[in-house]
Amino acid sequence: MLTAMLAAFLGGIILNFMPCVFPVVSLKAFGLLRHDGDTASARSEGLAFLLGVVVTMMALAAVLLAARAGGNAVGWGFQLQSPLVISILALVILGAALNMLGVFEVGLSLQRAGELSIGRGAFGRSALTGALAIIVATPCSAPFMAGAIGYALVQPPAVALAIFFALALGFAAPFTLISLFPALARRLPRPGAWMSVLKKGLAFPMFGAYAWLVWVLAQQAGMTALATLLAGSVIVSFAGWIYGMAQQRQLAGRGYRVMYSVTAVLLLLVLVPLPGVMKPAANADIAQNAQQAAPIKWTPQTVAEQRGHGKAIFVNFTASWCITCQVNDKTSLSTQAVKEAMAKTGTLYMVADSTKFNADVDDALSQFGQGGLPLYVVYPADGSAPTVLPQVLTPTIVVNALNQAAGKKA
Incomplete structure (x- = not known):
């Protein structure tokens, strides 16, 4: 305490x-x-x-x-x-x-x-x-x-x-x-x-x-x-x-x-x-990172289905109102180095959007011991325990995490 x-x-x-x-x-x-x-x-x-x-x-x-x-x-x-x-x-x-x-x-x-x-x-x-x-x-x-x-x-x-x-x-x-x-x-x-x-x-x-x-x-x-x-x-x-x-x-x-x-x-x-x-719109835009044209929409079920099948998974827990999330998106996740690492490692990129209330996202934050956004989780390709990245990212941190999760040398 x-x-x-x-x-x-x-x-x-x-x-x-x-x-x-x-x-x-x-x-x-x-x-x-x-x-x-x-x-x-x-x-x-x-x-x-x-x-x-x-x-x-x-x-x-x-x-x-x-x-x-x-x-x-x-x-x-x-x-x-x-x-x-x-x-x-x-x-x-x-x-x-x-x-x-x-x-x-x-x-x-x-x-x-x-x-x-x-x-x-x-x-x-x-x-x-x-x-x-x-x-x-x-x-x-x-x-x-x-x-x-x-x-x-x-x-x-x-x-x-x-x-x-x-x-x-x-x-x-x-x-x-x-x-x-x-x-x-x-x-x-x-x-x-x-x-x-x-x-x-x-x-x-x-x-x-x-x-x-x-x-x-x-x-x-x-x-x-x-x-x-x-x-x-x-x-x-x-x-x-x-x-x-x-x-x-x-x-x-x-x-x-x-x-x-x-x-x-x-x-x-x-x-x-x-x-x-002022009510949440059913068709409001989902926060997406410029890193990929069509990231996979995160759900707990999707992660469970994709884990352990030879591909690493990178989950970006984000929201439009999260300033730190937006800064990380621009300075790290959208950089050419991270894009190339995603492609070379074949990593599945998922976005867990909490711009509007999402109970599954908040449950996941609690499971990982995090009280708020941002949260970045990397699931290794072999299905072993996931890794939580720091809340303030750099391209090097992300690239090294992707290479490690995919079993590749940096």
Whole structure:
């Protein structure tokens, strides 16, 4: 248990540097830069970020464990198998990006609207940033994490929650430590006019995260859901613009209440139709790797039928929402070296897609002791025990595994 907790803590620290989390944690990094000399405010925001991370992680873990106890085979990142969650998260991140660009302000007093001061509501804003960071982090699986989560999911609830708590602490540790210890904070750049440029620049990683979520939704729910989300995004952007103007009118002492009402109505027009539209499409695209034109669709039965018949089997457990999976696909599985190794060894290439909920995939993850994606399994040609590859691949790792599974020398 202690080993799993340590692995979870280290995995949480590394998770800060994974591509799916960076757009959100950059917001917290920007927040720390504002606290030059204000130790109390920095500590308050650091503790708020920690609270948001821990509470959200514990809530997600509790739902995950309850779902598994009820017989549902779900794993890390399970909520991103829901098109409704994806669409709402995309709209939230779009709103955050517009806020960074200064279209409207959140958490600032009207007397300081548009400035870079801390303002009122900083504690709640930091807690919400921590919560959003954890939700966005679930498509990623950092080194040390998979084994720790896989172990947690087969333990009693108290042990599992302790491991998820360690993961949350690791994730929040870098920012919290900097905020609690002024000596560390003094090493950060001093605030200045350059921060206004930085604030707007950080909006674009958020737009990138929004674009990724839109793409994931198209894979999950098809063109109707995509069109609904894009139309909703336009309305949300328009609502944000009106809200920003209302803030400025209120600051100038002019009429603004109607504009706030219009903003609320526009947001309701976006949110009300979502539950009826955002549902998994029966014909949604299956995530495929460019490595082969027509990979074999994975099922447990297919693997059982093909094992031990003189051909190695490579199974790619993936999903559109898994950023690490997509990076591995581009940097390793789609390379010419891996393509040639697949051909020379005659390896059967299978894709186990979990973009939408797939109970068989989640059962397989549990069987291999993995709490989440990605998972790469190589079955030797002679039918012996399979090998689980690291979650971060290189072409050399894959080629050597294929040659070994086929009984060939590298």
